[in-house]
Amino acid sequence: MRIALFATCVADAMFPGAPRATVRLLERLGHTVVFPESQACCGQMHVNTGYMDEALPVVRNHVQTFDPVLTGAWDAVVVPSGSCTGSIRHQQAMVARRAGDEDLATRAESVSARTYELSELLVDVLGVTDVGAYFPHRVTYHPTCHSLRMLRVGDRPETLLRAVEGIDLVDLPQADGCCGFGGTFALKNAPTSSAMLDDKCDAVDSTAADVLVAGDRSCLLHIGGGLSRRGSATTTLHLAEVLASTRERPTPLSDAPRTRTRPVGGPR
Incomplete structure (x- = not known):
């Protein structure tokens, strides 16, 4: 095509x-x-x-x-x-x-x-669920609000992720909860947005995942900032970056520290 x-x-x-x-x-x-x-x-x-x-x-x-x-x-x-x-x-x-x-x-x-x-x-x-990807890391997936509620993509992203060779895909608690970004919502309603972000970051940290994956870089920008500020070891990647990864050309993790600075689920 x-x-x-x-x-x-x-x-x-x-x-x-x-x-x-x-x-x-x-x-x-x-x-x-x-x-x-x-x-x-x-x-x-x-x-x-x-x-x-x-x-x-x-x-x-x-x-x-x-x-x-x-x-x-x-x-x-x-x-x-x-x-x-x-x-x-x-x-x-x-x-x-x-x-x-x-x-x-x-x-x-x-x-x-x-x-x-x-x-x-x-x-x-394209009728493809196994894209031939290789990504040997612990991953959790956040279904962004527009993809989940407006597009109703359902489990398509997770189906694609489950077929990735080497991946350790773990469920994200309360995955369907909003991260609190919502574009200008995060600016106009900062206290509410921050509270929602804290809940999402707690859920991500509880998985001990190396990578949080989503299909929207805007949401990953918001969550990634929250994770970084609390010293989380979890980094973020777009779904495409994981699916594009192969043995011959692996997608690298970010340069964020790989050692946790606090216990999973511990105080912020």
């Missing part, structure tokens, strides 16, 4: 390892990945903070960038983010219709129908 990659703003600006790993993974599976250079933001942060008018040109740029998928130039669009995939699917057409642009809304819906979060693409479109 010929697949267009939407890297997302957070990954492009701060965590390029996730989109790069997505490319490595899909190319290893025999697919061609293209990167449309006019891509920018999907508009989610504008919509979520109420800037609907400002979101319109952002949505228009996204649809224009990826509408070659409608002509058969590409077979699909892949997004290594449940949050951004959710925005593309559930917000972009709404923004266009609010502005009275029905043509843009219709095109946005058509593009979104061919846009997939990474685990959806692998399992549902």
Whole structure:
């Protein structure tokens, strides 16, 4: 297949390892990945903070960038983010219709129908659950809110992780609980967000995992910051970075300290 990659703003600006790993993974599976250079933001942060008018040109740029998928130039669009995939699917057409642009809304819906979060693409479109990965580490998985509740990806990510050679995949207690990020929610409701983050970090620490994996780098940014501040030995990686790892080209863990500075579940 010929697949267009939407890297997302957070990954492009701060965590390029996730989109790069997505490319490595899909190319290893025999697919061609293209990167449309006019891509920018999907508009989610504008919509979520109420800037609907400002979101319109952002949505228009996204649809224009990826509408070659409608002509058969590409077979699909892949997004290594449940949050951004959710925005593309559930917000972009709404923004266009609010502005009275029905043509843009219709095109946005058509593009979104061919846009997939990474685990959806692998399992549902490509029919793959074992991607030939090797990652000999103790891992726990956090199902991010948008992927879990908006996209309903279900157990697709965990199915992919369970097939990874060498992995020790352990359940995360209260996994479906929000990490407290929610974009600007973490800024506007900092005390509540911090309390939710503490609960999530407690759950992660209780697993004694080497790595926390999720499908959204934004959530991993939030949780990773909390883990780092408390001196946790658990680092974070995107799902794509684990699935792209092989014996020949292993994905390294971060340079964070590998020795715990406090007992698991101990006081902060």
